[in-house]
Amino acid sequence: AQSVAQPEDQVNVAEGNPLTVKCTYSVSGNPYLFWYVQYPNRGLQFLLKYITGDNLVKGSYGFEAEFNKSQTSFHLKKPSALVSDSALYFCAVRDASGVSYIPTFGRGTSLIVHP
């Protein structure tokens, strides 16, 4: 079975400060990990993914995420937050050795960046 947890329903950060949105996962085999962002009244947009290779993954809009196998985490980070980054962020995981091609999504974390 595969599962993902986003322990924070909401993250508040001031514009210009670094931001972190947390994600931990559980899979039987090796994980494929994803981050998506959702703006109001829109579908999800792909940000970045970890499949294999370098543990630090760089994605769209200046976001990056670090894969930590020992802590089973894949936290999303950005060095300097923008007000326009305010949105709902979803982490997702898929078991690389699983039968299903469908990832499991976390419940989402609302990021609010204050001016």
Added chain:
Amino acid sequence: KAGVTQTPRYLIKTRGQQVTLSCSPISGHRSVSWYQQTPGQGLQFLFEYFSETQRNKGNFPGRFSGRQFSNSRSEMNVSTLELGDSALYLCASNSGNNEQFFGPGTRLTVL
């Protein structure tokens, strides 16, 4: 390359009615997934179709069904609507590169 199209964008129905939602994936993509998004339950997987065959199914009652056509367009149907079916229904076009491209969703309100 055109994105994922979902129609209609908004829908209001009453309890007991049925509804059909449509999704056109990105050209060349043969796999389509459907999700239900609600504030309380988050994003829940409904089903996935690949080349007109249902390949995966989530834990939803039989009132929820879907199909995929030869041009990869997909429809989902919900019969005997309940108040709890009010949600944003998202369709994702699945690439072969482990990426999903989501449509804008259909906002269904059941009164």
